[in-house]
Amino acid sequence: NAGVMQNPRHLVRRRGQEARLRCSPMKGHSHVYWYRQLPEEGLKFMVYLQKENIIDESGMPKERFSAEFPKEGPSILRIQQVVRGDSAAYFCASSPLDDSTGELFFGEGSRLTVL
Amino acid sequence: QKEVEQNSGPLSVPEGAIASLNCTYSDRGSQSFFWYRQYSGKSPELTMFIYSNGDKEDGRFTAQLNKASQYVSLLIRDSQPSDSATYLCAAATGKLIFGQGTTLQVKP
Numbered sequence: 001n002a003g004v005m006q007n008p009r010h011l012v013r014r015r016g017q018e019a020r021l022r023c024s025p026m027k028g029h030s031h032v033y034w035y036r037q038l039p040e041e042g043l044k045f046m047v048y049l050q051k052e053n054i055i056d057e058s059g060m061p062k063e064r065f066s067a068e069f070p071k072e073g074p075s076i077l078r079i080q081q082v083v084r085g086d087s088a089a090y091f092c093a094s095s096p097l098d099d100s101t102g103e104l105f106f107g108e109g110s111r112l113t114v115l
Numbered sequence: 116q117k118e119v120e121q122n123s124g125p126l127s128v129p130e131g132a133i134a135s136l137n138c139t140y141s142d143r144g145s146q147s148f149f150w151y152r153q154y155s156g157k158s159p160e161l162t163m164f165i166y167s168n169g170d171k172e173d174g175r176f177t178a179q180l181n182k183a184s185q186y187v188s189l190l191i192r193d194s195q196p197s198d199s200a201t202y203l204c205a206a207a208t209g210k211l212i213f214g215q216g217t218t219l220q221v222k223p
Contacts, residue, residue: 103164104161
């Protein structure tokens with residue numbers, strides 16, 4: 001039973017390029033969360049999605065960042081026109097429950113480096 | 116005020132000692148609380164969760180919750196070098212809100 005799958009594990013982009021991070025939740029999970037972690041810091045909530053719906057995007061920067069979880073395929077976190085401050089680890093987590101009172105299962109993360 | 120606060124540490128304890136990790140939260144509506152362990156460069160892994168006031172024990176780990184004081188703690192008995200990691204406290208308020216993490220170092 002595969003866990004939460006994220007790819008790529010490592011991504012290098014130059015300033016101004018686009019970054020696309022993918023997340024496939026655990027089998028049977030229909031809720032996806034994206035978190036960002038800067039070095040030596042905790043996890044910062046970005047967005048909570050269900051299939052074809054954004055439930056809570058209160059942690060998403062207003063510009064350049066977008067997320068989707070289509071009916072078919074993985075969830076995608078898209079960062080346009082990346083800047084050096086976007087360099088971080090981006091973790092995806094999934095849950096089978098309707099809200100976050102249950103355990104979140106995390107992927108191994110995607111580490112974005114912006115040159 | 117941060118929603119979930121932890122002392123970043125590092126907290127250093129000798130092998131075999133009790134490690135005590137603490138966390139406070141600001142949202143009184145939070146109903147459940149989690150401790151995740153994160154090794155350097157790895158993903159967070161759930162260590163303990165607690166919903167009710169009082170203590171919850173699982174092996175060498177005890178989670179404590181005091182909703183009146185908005186305080187959560189994690190005790191690790193007989194600490195081992197393999198327990199050395201960053202411990203993230205999280206409160207559920209419709210989504211999990213994490214503290215900045217406490218780095219624990221268990222010295223042989």
